[in-house]
Amino acid sequence: MIQPIVFIVVTITAFGLAFVQYKRIRRNVLLGQDEAIEGPSSERWRNMLLVAFGQKKMFKNWIPAIFHLFIYVAFLLTQIELIEILVDGATGHHRIFAEPLGGFYTFLISFIEILSLLAFVATIIFLARRNLLKVPRFHKPEMKGWPFKDANLILYGEILLIIGIFSMNGADMVLQSMGAEGYHQTGAFAVSSWLGPTLFGGLDAGTLMVIERFGWWLHVLVVYAFLNYLPISKHLHILLAFPNTYFARLTPRGQMKNMPEIQKEVAAMMNPEAAPSSTESQEETMPVFGASDVFHLSWRDLLAAYTCTECGRCTAECPANITGKKLSPRKIMMDVRDRMEEVSKNIDSKDPKFFPESPQTMLPNKLGYDDGKNLFDYISREEIHACTTCNACVEACPVLINPLDIILQLRRYEILVESSGPSDWLPLFNSLENSQSAWAMSTPRDAWNQ
Numbered sequence: 080m081i082q083p084i085v086f087i088v089v090t091i092t093a094f095g096l097a098f099v100q101y102k103r104i105r106r107n108v109l110l111g112q113d114e115a116i117e118g119p120s121s122e123r124w125r126n127m128l129l130v131a132f133g134q135k136k137m138f139k140n141w142i143p144a145i146f147h148l149f150i151y152v153a154f155l156l157t158q159i160e161l162i163e164i165l166v167d168g169a170t171g172h173h174r175i176f177a178e179p180l181g182g183f184y185t186f187l188i189s190f191i192e193i194l195s196l197l198a199f200v201a202t203i204i205f206l207a208r209r210n211l212l213k214v215p216r217f218h219k220p221e222m223k224g225w226p227f228k229d230a231n232l233i234l235y236g237e238i239l240l241i242i243g244i245f246s247m248n249g250a251d252m253v254l255q256s257m258g259a260e261g262y263h264q265t266g267a268f269a270v271s272s273w274l275g276p277t278l279f280g281g282l283d284a285g286t287l288m289v290i291e292r293f294g295w296w297l298h299v300l301v302v303y304a305f306l307n308y309l310p311i312s313k314h315l316h317i318l319l320a321f322p323n324t325y326f327a328r329l330t331p332r333g334q335m336k337n338m339p340e341i342q343k344e345v346a347a348m349m350n351p352e353a354a355p356s357s358t359e360s361q362e363e364t365m366p367v368f369g370a371s372d373v374f375h376l377s378w379r380d381l382l383a384a385y386t387c388t389e390c391g392r393c394t395a396e397c398p399a400n401i402t403g404k405k406l407s408p409r410k411i412m413m414d415v416r417d418r419m420e421e422v423s424k425n426i427d428s429k430d431p432k433f434f435p436e437s438p439q440t441m442l443p444n445k446l447g448y449d450d451g452k453n454l455f456d457y458i459s460r461e462e463i464h465a466c467t468t469c470n471a472c473v474e475a476c477p478v479l480i481n482p483l484d485i486i487l488q489l490r491r492y493e494i495l496v497e498s499s500g501p502s503d504w505l506p507l508f509n510s511l512e513n514s515q516s517a518w519a520m521s522t523p524r525d526a527w528n529q
């Protein structure tokens with residue numbers, strides 16, 4: 080009787096704490112600018128199924144992709160076993176689905192066991208690759224400290240989960256063979272039917288029951304710990320890869336977003352009669368030119384920052400990074416997330432100093448928030464200037480993230496709001512303004528067409 084009560088209390092606490100954290104993440108994503116979701120939903124579903132569920136982009140490199148798939152599928156399917164654990168835990172039953180499902184139950188648990196074994200091998204290989212082989216993309220400057228620990232922690236968690244599964248099932252197999260009370264026959268599970276007797280054969284029933292319960296609780300507690308750990312970890316992508324791929328922009332790669340305010344200005348220059356009257360233009364709300372903080376980025380960019388797996392595939396392909404520049408598209412995504420977390424903490428503190436009557440920010444934000452900092456405290460000018468806008472990072476990302484969009488927004492702010500930027504860009508701007516071309520030529524831009 081005590082176990083179901085303890086289980087229910089632990090479960091409600093774990094889900095309650097997780098709910099607060101996921102609600103906070105949703106609020107943070109919605110701090111961004113509205114952006115319409117265009118394009119057919121069929122294409123979005125296709126993207127989600129192929130890229131998030133099917134891991135399509137991971138298979139550019141087969142070997143790590145297959146090991147990643149083992150961990151991912153094992154993790155997903157283990158949650159089926161978790162449904163039974165939840166029902167058993169709350170009702171005090173033991174393997175409640177075994178009898179009604181019969182042979183299918185044996186097949187399902189055996190399948191999960193084989194995947195768990197493959198996931199165990201993959202986890203050891205990933206730990207070795209990260210810590211012994213020193214793959215360069217895992218050891219860039221932005222991966223020092225917490226990001227490096229975070230990557231290892233989830234792998235240790237995965238090992239604990241697998242230990243839980245095999246302790247639980249292995250001891251159960253031996254108890255079943257002894258005819259212990261309450262341990263009904265489930266058929267032989269693919270791995271634990273031989274692993275159980277190998278590890279626990281010869282132990283008495285009391286010890287086996289302790290091992291079985293230990294495995295059961297370890298499984299439950301590791302899953303609850305994952306649930307609460309994900310919101311502070313890069314592994315949030317396990318959940319957010321699905322919405323992120325669904326909501327990813329469907330526009331052709333490299334197509335830049337037009338700025339309607341600038342378009343209006345240019346149209347007015349070309350045709351002054353069509354220009355809005357001064358009262359009309361005063362009534363319009365202050366436009367946002369580019370972005371200096373998370374409030375000015377689209378909610379899609381903020382969702383992407385939480386989805387970033389910190390895998391570094393973008394940085395490994397970035398020509399600026401490869402040629403020794405400071406720019407790393409992965410760091411751009413990590414910085415946006417870190418800044419979002421800082422803003423989130425300050426908002427939650429409800430300290431009035433973060434909501435002054437007259438915010439000093441150059442661009443408005445919907446909360447009137449001002450902590451005297453912005454994204455440029457995380458991302459240097461040197462980084463954003465180094466981008467060649469080649470889109471290699473966008474192409475490389477396995478979960479359809481677009482770091483380039485954020486870089487362009489920061490550059491737009493720097494140029495349009497601060498009127499600054501590298502001095503060697505100025506001749507280009509002057510030429511564009513005076514001769515509508517990148518080169519200072521007096522020949523009309525469309526002269527080649529004559």
Ligand code: SF4
Pocket residue numbers: 393396397398399400406407408465466467468469470471472473482483486
């Ligand atoms: S678009 Fe910019 S950040 Fe992305 S790969 Fe190219 S140079 Fe690097």
Ligand code: SF4
Pocket residue numbers: 386387388389390391392393394408409412475476477478480482
């Ligand atoms: S942006 Fe994409 S490719 Fe780059 S680190 Fe994040 S998940 Fe990996």
